[in-house]
Amino acid sequence: MCFKCNSSSLSRRSLLKFAGIGGVAAMTAGFGMTMPAFASNAPALLPDEALAKLQEGNKKFVADAEACAANISKRRQDVAKSQAPWAIVLTCSDSRVVPELLFGGVTLGELFVARNAGNVVDIDVLGTIEYGTEHLHAPLIVVMGHKRCGAVSAACEVVSKGTKLDGSIGKMTQPILPVALAETDRGDNFVDKTVHANAFNGAERILTESAIVYRLVEEGKVKIVPAYYDLDTGVVDFLHKV
Template sequence: MDFDLFGSNVFGIIRGHDMCEICNQKSRRKFLAGSMAGIAAVGMMGWSSVANAASKLAPTSLTPDEALAKLKEGNAKFVNAPELCASNLGMKRDALTGGQAPWATVLGCADSRVHPEMIFGGLELGELFVCRNAGNMADTATMGTIEYGAAVLGSPLIVVLGHEKCGAVQAACEVAEKGTELPGFIGPMVDDILPAAIAMRGKEGDFVSNVIHESAKRTAFRISQESAIVSRLVGEGKVKIVYAIYSLDTGVVEFLG
């Protein structure tokens, strides 16, 4: 797959940024990434005490591929027999008071129509470790949450879940095509989607749909590259990262990579 994250024309189009500040931010990110790589082995030694405090439950025994198969099976259940997607909340709530051991981490959109536990088959409390924000982007808090799920809670699978008709992606497309000024924090919020929007301009097919796919792919790649913790776990075969798109029309989750 091609992850050309920084096309030559990206920064000239992004509204309201100072070029020097962007370069400074990139330099800081590179420095921090290098620092993380250098201290990863030492830092991970401290995870055991954090994990003991976080949960008295043993991590899931599922492999990354088994976790992915379980999500696919759950989505098929949601599509074909949604009446069976019911959780026994009372029993599970009591069982989880001592901790958690989720078997998958899902980075999804805040869109109220995209409920990860539901679309993966009516999953119960304690099964998914979920991060949600508009546009399913990997900001600082989300990256830390994903690392915590993988390294501390033992979640073997990370899914970046985009969806059809995403409002955040539509907003980024407006900025990329028309230079639209977005109010408040909405403008900065969609900045991370802009490189995908710029890369997809003029491509065959629906512009917004193309950007939804491209942005999810780039976010999955970013997690694998910028998190030294996740990268190490992927290299050891303990964690797998995939991206997927949810159809609002059919309820189907398409896993793409």
């Protein structure tokens, strides 16, 4: 599924919301354009080229994870003064999910990564993604959930068992609760199905809540793709057809 297709079916209320956001954007455009992007002059990839590069990298990781090494010292010098990331990855903070490794040893300056427990789309994530797309010109946004996600599991327990989560963890998982509530299968696959649905939901929210990303998707400059990482096999399943 490509989320560009969803743009034509946005509700009238969503479009009015974009109009409001656009007004704010117009008032702050001067400030935004003065932000130092530090983008390099490297040739940009098309969205599908960036996606294919991630897919090939994941195949390399699955085939021989130990081969995913890079000359970090030289690369650090190459990108010290500028960057041109070709993909943005929103994923979970889980210590077993390391995008730079599982996409084939991607090195410094290639991925623009945002992480939190449950790969939740919040204001910090949206701002990060907008900067990565508009100022650094990354053509691809991947929202990647993963197998046995603790944050999603916690949200599912709230829904199925009425568990109360203390502290900020409860607030953090709130955006996942509607996704879990929408799942009718509360059996053994409840958590896994919610992980998949949460990735789709995150991708949709980026499109509908960011006027900047919406415009770039409409112009064909950016693609948003939900994904699922299997901790056991190392395979990343991109949840749409290219």
